[in-house]
Amino acid sequence: MAEMEKIKSAVQDAGVREAWIGLKHGSSPKWQWSLAGRDFYRENEAEFRNWDNGQPDPAGGEECVVIKDGGGKWHDHSCTSNFHFICYNGRNSTHPYVLVEDKKNWTDAQRYCREKHTDLASVRNQTENGQIASVRGSGNGHVWIGLFRDAWEWSDGSNSSFRHWGPREPNYGGAEYTFCTLITSSGLWNDVGCQHTVSFICYEGESPGHGLFPWL
Template identity: 40%
Template structure:
């Protein structure tokens, strides 16, 4: 049963879904060429910011927006500088539970290296390595999700391959997954999806999503900023921040949906596990990857409340749309 069928079953069987708020990001293209800092100021003066791109779903939306101007290079909100941080190539928030983004299992580390390989159950840092690699495939089950690719590639080349043929480079989120990967590939020195960089988003979001051209870094310099290029599909590259380019702003809007249906057990429905699962399924069924769903709580702190209503009123659905406070 897919997510939409599951939610329809909930409604028919008498479970109720109260108001929820979905914050979603929209992008607008500004065609007047500006430097990166002037583009940032332009967006912020209007209550927006330069575009942050969270995942491949957002990238596809941007490619559609820029379909008629695919030859242009467009500023996005990513700029070089500040502290280096470790990120996973697979950026989707729903993929990680609390603390899983920060799981580490290093055996050897060189602070000057930017990428990570896995061997004998431990991680080691590597730089510009040419190695086999492991992809993660979300459409498979169990150990089959971990796909060993016996081709020698750089880390960025491996990322491009995994995103084209599977889901992404492998993330290892907890000790159990670390053990599973060690059992399958322990004797191989293979690249995984962890990388370190000093690129930061203009709006301070901690999105780890990167979509660079393969091996695009000839050298980094302090005034480097990122453009979305016309090279397929919309790969990013670094440019001097003083160059003049059109640019993309991001604004945040809120979609408020209210649903009322019958329910016999309000207390059970307020169980955090049920709320979390229903929220996840709503996101999958009705929203794109870059929507963010949150429950609206009542004055008593509960999501679900009991009210008296006529039978025909209990299945009424109301929908409204308004602007959120811009982040």
């Protein structure tokens, strides 16, 4: 979010309404964790899954993941549904998982966890899955965890899961286009066809005195 605020300020300082950032829609959706830091996962831990029978649903349209029941099995579900959710608090090694009993859609749950704790819960192994299922408890119905699927890719090849879409975005208007991402002067993101000609934001590495620049 701190980086996003810098980019927003660059757009506003340049006096433009919108500018490209480096997020593009690719052709191969993949499952990934909201908490994307590579140091958080040992070998193969980011690939741990505990799907229920018949999951994930091959029909598509269900791009976020819930723990369904006390057995800790996972189901994919529409990200716009409102459920309780599990946050991960990296500052508490004794009780790192927090059940939030406010019902939110997946994106709002992610935002809450990042603001109040660390992120939505990742599940790296069967032991952690059992711990999270225990925190979930009984009677809470579906509960969000931090696994989601999309095809958006950063041009630098990073696996950051940070997104800051505006309301009802991305909406993929005009299926014949390849979609790229604009940041608006409000700081929210919008998907549009990559063929449009607009300003863009460059990143200039760690050189002293350099940073993010808008170009017309």
